[in-house]
Amino acid sequence: MAYKYKQVADDLRKQIKSGKYTPGELIPDQNQIAKNFNTTRITVHKALQLLMVEGMVYSKRGSGTYVRKDYIADDHTDDFGKVSPIDKPFGATKTNQGKTVTSKVLELSARIPTADEADKLIIQPTEPVYVIRRVRYVNGEIFAYEHTIMPTSITTLTEDILENSIYGHLQKEGLSIEGTHRIVRADKASQADVETGIAQELGEPVLVINQLSYLDDGQPFEISESRFPYQTSQLTADITL
Structure with a gap:
């Protein structure tokens, strides 16, 4: 379609x-x-x-x-705009297939979105959103801390779902994830990073990924920030020219 x-x-x-x-x-x-x-x-x-x-x-x-001022048209390829693997919203469970992925849910609540969140998610200012905070573990070791904002109209979430895979739940609901806009950056560890176990000391480096993900009908469904320990984190991108 x-x-x-x-x-x-x-x-x-x-x-x-x-x-x-x-x-x-x-x-x-x-x-x-x-x-x-x-x-x-x-x-x-x-x-x-x-x-x-x-x-x-x-x-x-x-x-x-x-x-964009830095946009350069390339008439020699039909691949402009395709999302590279680094930008695909696979989620921790699919990224770590064959390993045991678990979650510690820190928060599952709902509130009215900020003006910026409503604009990015293309929802009405009065439409509630979930606030999700959880720590992800792979084979018992800390993998990431995730802070996610998601419209409640997308799906119904429970702590049981959050302890497993949100993306897997969305797919079971018949929703198809199309892609994501992802920003990768470095940051200094905050007190929250130390408290969640992402960092051992204040100021040490952490890897941060901010993303806006959307479904195949163009509806954005997630604003998230994920923070990763620098010791065990790396990103791989396959670039096709």
């Missing part, structure tokens, strides 16, 4: 690659794009989010959406 937002994204991608919109240029606003494609503004929003995930455009609050 070809979702409308993907068709809009495909056409906008072609326009940018053809040079109709150049690096740094402001593209039409969402209302105008919706009119051009005879669709809704929410569909356009999802299409633009997909292009943001691909690194083709960025949004400037109060100004509009622009083609």
Whole structure:
């Protein structure tokens, strides 16, 4: 099934690659794009989010959406925008297949989202979200600390589910995960890192991954930050040119 937002994204991608919109240029606003494609503004929003995930455009609050200044069109490949393995939201369970993955749930609560969370998740300001905090273990050793925000409308979560795999639960519910926008960075260990066991001392390095993940219909379903001990963490990326 070809979702409308993907068709809009495909056409906008072609326009940018053809040079109709150049690096740094402001593209039409969402209302105008919706009119051009005879669709809704929410569909356009999802299409633009997909292009943001691909690194083709960025949004400037109060100004509009622009083609990234560092974007360079490559007409010799059809793979532009494909997500490399480092950016695929596999989750700890699938990443560590064959190993025992367990979780210690620190928090499962619900609240109203912040304005930034509602904007990123494309939900109404009054739509509640889960707040999830847990420590993940692989073969009994600390793997990561996760802090996740997820709309309650996506699924019903329990501590039993959190002790296992959230992604596995979503797939059992018939939801298909399409991709993620992931930022990887280094940070200094905080007091919370020491308390959760991610770090032994304040100030030592930790690996941090922030991500916004979305389903195959374009609906973002997760904002998360994961923190990893530097001693046992590494990232592998397969890059195809």
